[in-house]
Amino acid sequence: SQQGEEDPQALSIQEGENATMNCSYKTSINNLQWYRQNSGRGLVHLILIRSNEREKHSGRLRVTLDTSKKSSSLLITASRAADTASYFCATDAGNTGKLIFGQGTTLQVKP
Amino acid sequence: DGGITQSPKYLFRKEGQNVTLSCEQNLNHDAMYWYRQDPGQGLRLIYYSQIVNDFQKGDIAEGYSVSREKKESFPLTVTSAQKNPTAFYLCASSLTPLYGYTFGSGTRLTVV
Numbered sequence: 001s002q003q004g005e006e007d008p009q010a011l012s013i014q015e016g017e018n019a020t021m022n023c024s025y026k027t028s029i030n031n032l033q034w035y036r037q038n039s040g041r042g043l044v045h046l047i048l049i050r051s052n053e054r055e056k057h058s059g060r061l062r063v064t065l066d067t068s069k070k071s072s073s074l075l076i077t078a079s080r081a082a083d084t085a086s087y088f089c090a091t092d093a094g095n096t097g098k099l100i101f102g103q104g105t106t107l108q109v110k111p
Numbered sequence: 112d113g114g115i116t117q118s119p120k121y122l123f124r125k126e127g128q129n130v131t132l133s134c135e136q137n138l139n140h141d142a143m144y145w146y147r148q149d150p151g152q153g154l155r156l157i158y159y160s161q162i163v164n165d166f167q168k169g170d171i172a173e174g175y176s177v178s179r180e181k182k183e184s185f186p187l188t189v190t191s192a193q194k195n196p197t198a199f200y201l202c203a204s205s206l207t208p209l210y211g212y213t214f215g216s217g218t219r220l221t222v223v
Binding site for chain 2: 097100102104
């Protein structure tokens with residue numbers, strides 16, 4: 001069962017521009033997490049936002065969470081070619097400890 | 112350095128064979144997970160374990176089996192009952208469900 005859905009599926013921007021990815025989910029959550037995956041590699045944890053938080057920053061990353069709309073967004077500012085990757089949101093399924101991942105957004109940053 | 116190691120990186124399976132994918136972590140994490148990723152797709156949960164000697168089925172457990180005899184190890188066996196095993200398999204671990212996962216670098220399994 002896929003809980004999270006990312007939008008857009010693919011995004012292509014120029015270096016230096018900002019990239020925004022959105023995630024929607026269906027059920028109540030304890031936290032929402034964002035991960036990055038470079039081609040053919042494992043996922044890397046970027047940031048976690050708890051259900052009682054509305055915004056969180058980490059370096060060039062900004063995550064927002066709107067629990068009333070069941071949605072989150074990931075903003076990457078001043079993008080670099082090295083940011084080229086797929087980005088996934090993941091939500092925890094109640095207290096089971098399981099993370100359910102969305103389909104991902106593929107970001108291409110052109111130099 | 113602490114981390115999570117998957118081996119082998121590439122694996123080829125003949126029809127009717129069982130194969131076992133290795134996943135080892137030295138992070139002292141209690142929970143471990145196996146996900147399957149198909150091209151251009153998200154991750155789907157196969158099995159997970161929150162404590163030694165206990166594990167639960169995920170969304171697509173049919174044709175797979177696991178064991179958790181040691182905290183550090185969570186091997187996945189892809190059995191001959193799995194009719195479409197070609198995929199990228201990712202193992203992950205976490206300290207608690209409230210924290211992020213640490214992923215291994217994956218095993219790419221191909222049926223030949």
